[in-house]
Amino acid sequence: MDDAAPSRLNRPxxxxxxxxxxxxxxxxxGALDIGKRLFGGPDPETVASSALQSMRAQNRLVPFVxxxxxxxxxxxxxxxxxVSAERTLILPGDVRYELDLAKLGPDDVxxxxxxxxxxxxxxxxxxxGPEVDLTAAREYGEAGVLSAVTDADQALDRxxxxxxxxxxxxxxxxxxxxxxxxxAGRQAVERSFVLPLQAAGFEKAKVVARYRxxxxxxxxxxxxxxxxxxxxxxxxTRR
Numbered sequence: 001m002d003d004a005a006p007s008r009l010n011r012p013x014x015x016x017x018x019x020x021x022x023x024x025x026x027x028x029x030g031a032l033d034i035g036k037r038l039f040g041g042p043d044p045e046t047v048a049s050s051a052l053q054s055m056r057a058q059n060r061l062v063p064f065v066x067x068x069x070x071x072x073x074x075x076x077x078x079x080x081x082x083v084s085a086e087r088t089l090i091l092p093g094d095v096r097y098e099l100d101l102a103k104l105g106p107d108d109v110x111x112x113x114x115x116x117x118x119x120x121x122x123x124x125x126x127x128x129g130p131e132v133d134l135t136a137a138r139e140y141g142e143a144g145v146l147s148a149v150t151d152a153d154q155a156l157d158r159x160x161x162x163x164x165x166x167x168x169x170x171x172x173x174x175x176x177x178x179x180x181x182x183x184a185g186r187q188a189v190e191r192s193f194v195l196p197l198q199a200a201g202f203e204k205a206k207v208v209a210r211y212r213x214x215x216x217x218x219x220x221x222x223x224x225x226x227x228x229x230x231x232x233x234x235x236x237t238r239r
Contacts, residue, residue: 042200042201044111044113044116044118044197044200044202044205045111047196047197047200047202048109048111048118048193048197049106049109050196051192051193051196051197052104052106052109052193054192055101055104055189055192056101056102056104058101059100059101059102060098060099060100060101060102061098061099061101061185061188061189062096062097062098062099063097063098063099063181063184063185063187063188064096064097064177064180064181064184064185065094065095065096065097066094066095066097066172066177066180066181067092067093067094067095068092068093068095068130068168068171068172069090069091069092069093070089070090070091070092070093070163070164070165070167070168070171071088071089071090071091072088072089072091072160072163072164072167073086073087073088073089073160074086074087074156074159074160074163075087075156076155076156085141085156086141086156087139087140087141087156087157087160088139088140088141088160089137089138089139089157089160089161089164090137090138090139091132091133091137091160091161091164091165091168092132092133092136092137093129093130093131093132093133093165093168094129094130094131094133095127095128095129095130095131095168095169095172096127096128096129096131097125097126097127097128097172097177097178097181097184097185098125098126098127098128099122099123099125099126099185099188099189100123100126103123104120104122104123108120108121108122109121109193115206116202116204116205116206117205117206117207117208118193118194118197118205118206118207118208119208119209119210120189120190120193120207120208120209120210121209121210121211121212122185122186122189122209122210122211122212123211123212124211124212124213125178125181125182125185125211127169127172127173129168129169129172130165130168130169130172132164132165132168139157139160141156182211186209186210186211189207189209190207190208190209193207193209194206194207
């Protein structure tokens with residue numbers, strides 16, 4: 001009888017302790033939720049805004065780089081073709097495809113809570129370069145009479161170099177490399193936004209980036225190339 005009495009007394013105490021623990025749990029959980037509301041817990045807009053500022057601080061993103069090779073020839077004739085000179089130039093060069101992240105503003109980033117999707121509007125890809133590789137350049141020509149008595153070779157070389165730089169730019173702006181560069185830029189920006197969103201706990205968040213000119217008639221790349229003399233002078237200083 002003495003052992004049963006304490007057992008009957010402990011049961012109400014245990015139930016009371018459980019009830020108190022549940023009440024405390026609800027109270028603490030509610031307090032945490034209220035604290036999150038009051039003190040601004042992480043939300044998608046805040047995370048996206050922080051990611052945007054971080055990207056703008058990078059200034060320029062280079063998602064794609066390609067090397068092209070131009071082969072051009074020039075010919076000069078005198079006296080109806082009796083004397084002539086011909087020169088051929090093989091000139092490689094690197095071209096960078098850049099995104100000016102400083103052009104991204106708050107209006108270019110929008111969060112859709114219904115679909116958990118962050119939409120980003122990108123500036124157009126810009127072409128920078130070419131950076132010609134004079135150490136790998138090759139020049140060939142015929143040693144004719146015109147070359148011996150005039151400066152035909154030097155004139156032909158200058159003409160070839162100007163044409164080669166222009167040809168490198170034309171290759172860089174072709175449809176295939178531009179498509180690859182745009183896709184690389186899109187993927188890089190989407191990763192830059194989705195990673196901090198997922199780290200903040202928004203695992204289902206999606207990021208969809210598109211270019212401002214996408215779907216419009218204006219799809220030409222912005223050309224920030226310099227004059228061919230500047231390109232060649234810079235290449236010469238690196239030799």
